[in-house]
Amino acid sequence: MVSTADPLSITPAALRVRRLGEPGIVSPMAELLQSRVSSPHYVHELDRVLLDDTVDGAAARLCDVADLPSLEPGGPREYIYFDPAATRAAIVTCGGLCPGLNNVIRGLVLELADNYGVTEVLGFRDGFRGLVGDSEPVRLTHDLVAGIHNRGGTILGTSRGNQDPSRMVTTLQHYGVSLLFVIGGDGTLRGAAKIADEAVRRGMRLAVIGIPKTIDNDIPFIDQSFGFQTAFTRATDSIKSAHTEASSTPHGVGLVKVMGRHSGFIACYAALASHDVDFVLVPEMPFSLAGESGFLAKLRHRVRRQGHAVVVVAEGAGQDLFEYDGAVDASGNARLADIGALLRQRIIDDYAATREELSLRYVDPGYAIRSVPANAWDAVYCLRLAQAAVHAAMAGRTAMVVGRWHGRFVHIPIPVATGGRNQVDPNGDLWMSVLEATGQPERLF
Ligand SMILES: Nc1ncnc2c1ncn2[C@@H]1O[C@H](COP(=O)(O)OP(=O)(O)OP(=O)(O)O)[C@@H](O)[C@H]1O
Numbered sequence: 001m002v003s004t005a006d007p008l009s010i011t012p013a014a015l016r017v018r019r020l021g022e023p024g025i026v027s028p029m030a031e032l033l034q035s036r037v038s039s040p041h042y043v044h045e046l047d048r049v050l051l052d053d054t055v056d057g058a059a060a061r062l063c064d065v066a067d068l069p070s071l072e073p074g075g076p077r078e079y080i081y082f083d084p085a086a087t088r089a090a091i092v093t094c095g096g097l098c099p100g101l102n103n104v105i106r107g108l109v110l111e112l113a114d115n116y117g118v119t120e121v122l123g124f125r126d127g128f129r130g131l132v133g134d135s136e137p138v139r140l141t142h143d144l145v146a147g148i149h150n151r152g153g154t155i156l157g158t159s160r161g162n163q164d165p166s167r168m169v170t171t172l173q174h175y176g177v178s179l180l181f182v183i184g185g186d187g188t189l190r191g192a193a194k195i196a197d198e199a200v201r202r203g204m205r206l207a208v209i210g211i212p213k214t215i216d217n218d219i220p221f222i223d224q225s226f227g228f229q230t231a232f233t234r235a236t237d238s239i240k241s242a243h244t245e246a247s248s249t250p251h252g253v254g255l256v257k258v259m260g261r262h263s264g265f266i267a268c269y270a271a272l273a274s275h276d277v278d279f280v281l282v283p284e285m286p287f288s289l290a291g292e293s294g295f296l297a298k299l300r301h302r303v304r305r306q307g308h309a310v311v312v313v314a315e316g317a318g319q320d321l322f323e324y325d326g327a328v329d330a331s332g333n334a335r336l337a338d339i340g341a342l343l344r345q346r347i348i349d350d351y352a353a354t355r356e357e358l359s360l361r362y363v364d365p366g367y368a369i370r371s372v373p374a375n376a377w378d379a380v381y382c383l384r385l386a387q388a389a390v391h392a393a394m395a396g397r398t399a400m401v402v403g404r405w406h407g408r409f410v411h412i413p414i415p416v417a418t419g420g421r422n423q424v425d426p427n428g429d430l431w432m433s434v435l436e437a438t439g440q441p442e443r444l445f
């Protein structure tokens with residue numbers, strides 16, 4: 001996996017998580033924490049966590065493992081910054097859907113209420129729009145979140161589109177919110193940073209914690225993003241269908257388009273999981289259509305040899321084959337040209353030109369892969385992210401996201417999390433596995 005935010009180029013100062021003030025209140029979890037410290041299984045992790053609250057500049061010093069950047073460890077603190085009885089929290093979900101959103105919402109509500117005694121939790125509707133609009137937030141109670149973790153989507157709704165940070169902070173001030181949990185992708189996290197900055201400018205005690213969401217798995221300093229595993233598992237079902245169709249007809253080609261705007265992780269993992277794919281096309285690896293070494297010729301060759309072939313293409317692949325028309329979505333993200341439709345047509349034209357028989361089946365699982373409930377692995381991960389987010393917020397951290405990096409929950413300053421992108425490394429072992437499993441040439445030019 002390649003992260004364009006190079007850990008080595010990030011200074012310890014940049015990695016230091018912002019704090020709202022000195023910790024003062026003994027955590028309601030202190031007893032639990034102390035009892036765990038005596039257990040050998042927890043000492044190592046909690047040593048770091050407890051140390052963090054007693055050592056100045058701990059973020060820079062905690063790094064004792066050579067290949068880890070000095071990210072502050074996640075987890076409960078002995079002392080907390082906010083008084084639970086006087087604290088109101090809020091949750092908002094933004095950007096595209098992702099399996100596990102409801103799990104995170106429920107995890108936050110239950111962790112806040114059951115382990116910290118924060119029972120006032122508001123849900124703002126329809127993403128950042130809910131922080132500037134007229135709609136009243138919903139009070140998130142135990143009853144309201146019961147069972148939501150078994151459903152896809154988000155009970156709060158989501159949206160794209162820029163909103164004024166000043167108006168959003170005014171709304172939060174109006175409702176007396178001191179903890180804001182923002183669940184979303186890189187755009188959302190940039191918005192969250194602006195909210196945190198505006199709150200600081202106003203001298204408001206507001207902890208803004210991001211829970212990074214992306215089925216594309218493209219946020220740096222996160223081993224794997226929540227919902228990704230569920231999404232590629234669902235995509236694997238579509239690939240199996242395409243393979244069944246293609247292998248059941250003469251000269252069959254199954255073409256499957258999956259999501260992945262800048263990063264081809266879903267395409268790679270789904271292709272490896274199904275292990276019946278002949279070509280994987282991802283944004284990170286440019287390819288040409290024409291020529292003896294181009295994609296079309298290689299595809300024909302494979303169908304002739306094997307009788308059928310399956311192609312998986314990520315939606316962001318091959319965008320250089322189009323002239324960009326400048327179209328953007330409500331949030332300003334470039335609208336992608338439809339690579340699935342282009343490939344489908346070019347394969348049909350190519351076979352027509354060579355007068356060979358073709359039976360092409362095109363499958364676009366698109367939204368079906370991201371609207372499903374989280375699988376068991378993602379459900380566990382979402383809950384643990386929610387717990388880590390609440391620990392961070394209650395301890396007075398702000399303008400940061402929680403994530404699991406090299407197997408540990410860590411606090412990542414927002415500018416670090418949005419400063420780069422995880423992509424499939426053309427020289428890495430994941431892409432090597434794809435080449436081994438598909439037998440496709442290293443270069444399709
Ligand atoms: N640079 C930015 N500054 C402030 N707000 C932003 C910025 N970029 C995006 N946002 C806001 O964040 C919200 C979500 O952004 P966006 O639609 O780009 O999705 P995302 O969080 O990147 O998730 P996805 O991975 O689904 O695309 C939108 O309401 C948008 O207004």
Ligand SMILES: O=P(O)(O)OC[C@H]1O[C@](O)(CO)[C@@H](O)[C@@H]1O
Binds near residue numbers: 185216261315329
């Ligand atoms: O159709 P929408 O909601 O704009 O979302 C599509 C985009 O969202 C994602 O699923 C997540 O960022 C991308 O893979 C995709 O390009």
